[in-house]
Amino acid sequence: MKVRLFEIFTSVEGEGILYGTKTLFVRLAGCPFKCFYCDTKEALPMQSGTEYEIGEAEKLIEKSLEKNTYKVNFTGGDPLVQAEAVSELAKFVQKKKIPTYLESSCFDSGKFSQVLPYIDYVKIEFKTPESEYVDRIHYSKLLENELQCLELAAGSGKVTYIKIVVSSRTELEQFRGLVKAIFGIVSGAKIAGFIIQPTYGVAEPDLKKLLEFYDAVYPHYDGVRIVPQLHKFIGAP
Ligand code: SF4
Numbered sequence: 001m002k003v004r005l006f007e008i009f010t011s012v013e014g015e016g017i018l019y020g021t022k023t024l025f026v027r028l029a030g031c032p033f034k035c036f037y038c039d040t041k042e043a044l045p046m047q048s049g050t051e052y053e054i055g056e057a058e059k060l061i062e063k064s065l066e067k068n069t070y071k072v073n074f075t076g077g078d079p080l081v082q083a084e085a086v087s088e089l090a091k092f093v094q095k096k097k098i099p100t101y102l103e104s105s106c107f108d109s110g111k112f113s114q115v116l117p118y119i120d121y122v123k124i125e126f127k128t129p130e131s132e133y134v135d136r137i138h139y140s141k142l143l144e145n146e147l148q149c150l151e152l153a154a155g156s157g158k159v160t161y162i163k164i165v166v167s168s169r170t171e172l173e174q175f176r177g178l179v180k181a182i183f184g185i186v187s188g189a190k191i192a193g194f195i196i197q198p199t200y201g202v203a204e205p206d207l208k209k210l211l212e213f214y215d216a217v218y219p220h221y222d223g224v225r226i227v228p229q230l231h232k233f234i235g236a237p
Helices: 054-064 079-095 109-118 136-156 172-185 207-217
Strands: 002-012 022-028 050-053 071-075 100-104 121-126 159-166 193-198 224-226
Touching (some): 002 079, 050 054, 079 100, 079 109, 136 159, 136 172
16 A cells, blocks of 8 residues: 655644644645645645655654654645545554544545544544635535534544634634534534634634634534634744
8 A cells, every 4th residue: 555645744733622732744645625725735736745655654654753742643635535544554653652633624424434443633624615625516515524524523432623714704604504513413512622713824814703703603612712823823834
């Protein structure tokens, strides 16, 4: 089996409920989508990065692991594009007693269920229609998959949290609809966090708008947090 990796590096986790932790990032190459705020555009082509045999990639991970690493984050691109390879690599990391973390847009619940057994921390990212991830015709199919992934992760007992990126273009009514759909699937007791992440450097939402999004989530889940990407502020990759 082969895997195409874009890069592998240690840095500070800049997003979500584990921000601030020393993390080994394994960035998989390839993502077929087109979010307008994507900050890893160079890793989107399927042929970006370098191809390795799985055994070579495992050795690379082993060599790259620094002391006191809190977790290994499989990111991208979108790691689900190479679900089989990610399962193998995550299994390898878990054997070393280091927690694994999946950062995906959850576009395919079938691929997601293949990887889930080997992941300890699951971020379920929900895209909003104006993210330009997919066109509006295909959006309902994406949402269906994201909700299925949420149900699978929360039902498996894995540490599961939700992230939604918002921008000045995000429409409040659509955001409210998304929140309603999410809490139609899980109760607040089943999730470890709900992160509203403002875009950085492009179509940034103002404070008024951010608080409107916060208020839309709070009645369902008072643990909601607005958390910008930490790594952008400390010059980390
Ligand atoms: S899903 Fe992630 S990697 Fe793919 S285009 Fe959107 S932000 Fe970029």
